[in-house]
Amino acid sequence: MISWRKHYKKGLVAIGLLLSTSASIYAQGDAANGEKLFKANCTACHALDKQLVGPALGGIVEKVKTEQNLDTDWLHKWIKDNKALRASGDKYANEIFEKFNKVEMTPFPNLSEQDITDILEYTSNPPKPAEPAADAAAATDANSFTAMEQAKRDSMNGKVIIISLLAICGLLIWLLVRLRQLVKLQQTEELEGLNATRATSFSDLYKKYSYVGKGILTLLAIFAAYGIWNWLMWIGVYKGYKPEQPIYFSHKIHAGINKIDCQMCHSSAKYGKVSEIPSMNVCMNCHRNISEYQGKYFEPGKDKAFYDAEIQKIYAATGWDAGKQQYTGKTNPVEWVRIHNMPDFVYFNHSQHVVAGEQAIINSFNKKNPDAKIDVVCKACHGQVDTMNVVQMANDFTMGWCIECHRTTEVDMNNGYNKEYFKNLHDKLKKQYPQTEGKITVDAIGGLECGKCHY
Template identity: 80%
Template sequence: MISWRKHYKRGLIAIYVLLSTSASIYAQGDAKNGEKLFKANCTACHALDKQLVGPALGGVVDRLKKEQNLDTDWIRKWVKDNKALRASGDKYANEVFAKFNKTEMLAFPNLSDKDIDDILEYTTNPPAPEPAADAATASDTNSVAALEMAQKQSTNSKVILISLIAIGGLLLWLLLKLRQLVKLQQTEELAGLNATRAVSFGDMYRKYSYIGKGVLVVLGIFAAYGIWNWLMWVGVYKGYKPEQPIYFSHKIHAGENKIDCQLCHSSAKYGKVSEVPSMNVCMNCHKMISEYKGKYIEPGKDKAFYDGEIQKIYSAVGWDPASQQYTGKTQPVEWTRIHNMPDFVYFNHAQHVVAGENAIITSFNKKNPEAKIDVVCKACHGQIDTMNVVQMANDFTMGWCIECHRTTEVDMTNGYNKEYFKNLHDKLKKQYGSGTKVTVAAIGGLECGKCHY
């Protein structure tokens, strides 16, 4: 009897040790904190449920234990410095490196053992999503909404009925008045009056010819002005915002995510033309971002819509997100151009973005204190970081450009400009007074040959 109890106690101790060991593997961390750390450090290359640049990490602790007999100590070493682990000759570390095209994972020596355990707990037991609203509450809300809608429809019906009755009464009154006019026309007094009046347009024109000629002259002037005004707006497409083959929201990219304009439009700073970015530029980010996880959703759109547009990028460049490789099958994207300078006009982006950046921003903010800008691009292209669909924000006429040249002062705090335009500044002071400013117009900004060559 004593021997049996002894074995029983030993069995309980063994079971306790086994359970505590299992718990140390699977429940060592804080899953909620692990979720924050995972999103901050891992989501660029990893997801829980699918392969991105690196493998899917859902259940990675259990998977490594079963397949490779590796514990969390190995994972900690890999996360903190996978390069050192590979250099030590670790077989599995080198196998993983080779399997994923020798793409070296970033080292995270800043993560403590507890941080890594929290992340592993998140990959093992992700926190459940926030519970949906109570069904009964939702039902009550729907019932109230339905009742309000029914009351509103009843009120609308009454208004429509009263309006129809009022219109019917008005028509009846008009009918009675017409009958009175017909009776009045049949009197002798009215017949005599009609005999003295003009009965045709010709008679009317001969009687009042001087008035008619004056009216024709006025109409002719208005017609000429209308034609001239119409001709002046040929080629002006302010507000033009065509649909593109792949939906691209500048509000999400430049507004919500604060991506610098010149990251995509790199030639705007040092080139004459600001080019349409190639699809490879898109893939710099979307190679690792295969679905939309942002908080902002445009009215009328949903997450599935944005995910579908990302898939269009993959189809265009021939990218297989499952294998993380290019297939070689590409499809050209026919973008619709929005801003298109005429061939007879010279415009250099670099001249404005580099040399004129401070001057343009300062001038614009003085003239538009309620809509200050922080980047020079917005002076011409509008508040681009608030646009879901890009549109032409200004007229882009010659008059619009000339007005800007007349009011924009040259940046004289720039050492080069201060020295180069010193003599010009002194000359303008003598000619117009000490308060004069050096504008773009003063340095040749109104010369025809500057823009038309």
């Protein structure tokens, strides 16, 4: 009987160990899946290695266990519905809430228990980033060596070219001297008499061929006047102008790759006369939680460290302390370099074009440029901004350029307002210009009146 009981107890112990082992194996999460879930749900407020809106989550399981003697069940409850956990009177949950300025964490009831286990596994054992291959370093050294060799060759080639040019110059001088000597030897009395009748100066030549000279001078004067006129007409036209800005901002990354709408930053373009430069607070709407560049696109010659440094310039300008997640109150205004600037005597209203003329401008542009169609009205004037790393002036922005647009852009007469407001004008123009087939362009409704743009 005693022997049977001993074996029975041993069996229970073995079964208990087996169950606990099985439980621990079952609790083991998938770090790779956890990384995906973490990036999709958590990175807006958390990072593994530093505090953002919420605390750093690297090693959070061990930290909670060591400091608070709480297991992963508590973390599951917190992630699922932290508000309910706080409402239950949980001391640690309420301490965290108070510590982080009573910013309520988003509950994640959509995450399964296994999903949360995977996320916690990722915070405890994040996959190590792949180490750069050894041959990459070797390739860098080889490239450096090749560059040095190329520089030496270029230097040597430059010296050879200079010596060759000097030798050619010396040879030409020698040939000129010899030719002069030969001319003197062949000089005769007959040639001397002939030379006496020849023009030997510009004034003699001008007297002999005065009519030809006057004609040439007249042509030169005409060409000079045209050149000066053409130069004057292009004063203030800076197509292609793209100045360096105090903070590097890539529209290709923001508007192109990340698909951020133009009007999210330039909101006044739709409702105001001027499309304002966004304030730094607009930048901080996103970059409060984006402290480093995580994209895969890199402009040639620039790396992650470059983009991270530019984000730090935003923090310096706004006085944002990323470590404490609060503003210091010390700001440094950014002196942006303006690219587009209408003269004071020109009236241009962005909202009129962005709202009233949006579809008409897009349709007109796409009709004239079938190979470079646009989907946003801004691109008609400012070019394909979503492909520009550095924004540049894409068009002339001259009076002639604006007039040409007004003459070719058709007014949308199916628009309820236009259909009613321009009804009589529409009927009149259809009779007056039957060849237009009822189409009305902007110039027909006052788009060429001087007072529209100059007042």
